[in-house]
Amino acid sequence: MTAQFPERLTYRGEKMVLYTKPLREYLDESCAKLRFRANSSALWRGYVGSWEIADGQLFLIGLDGTLENGAKATLSTVFPNASDRVLAYWYCGTLRIPKGRKLEKFVHRSYASVFEFDLLFEVLRGDVVATRLQHNKLTDVIDVDDIPF
Known part of the structure; x- marks a missing residue:
């Protein structure tokens, strides 16, 4: 699978890439009839949050995407009563923000690249309950061709 465009996250004024899709669960459970169009093999979900x-x-503060019918999708498409954030x-779940240099060559799979560090936020119903910085090593990288199943 092609590496995917990441979501975006702002934390303490710093803009970062987010290798997690927190909106997916909401869309799967609450918006069964809302479908997005994949405009690129690097954006199968059809939107960037x-x-x-x-x-x-x-908080979700923005949404940029395309609906299946070609219409532009925004935050108000999913949350019609929202003001500027939801x-x-x-x-x-856990939000993953890659930090530092990439530890191996390009991985041609969705969010599979391993970086020096991962900034991890544990979230419970929208509340951040824990934050940690994980130090990754090259030995943490597993080649999918080496998996026996």
């Missing part, structure tokens, strides 16, 4: 961590919470109350 912009996120912000502020006051210990995760608390990610549906999301429970």
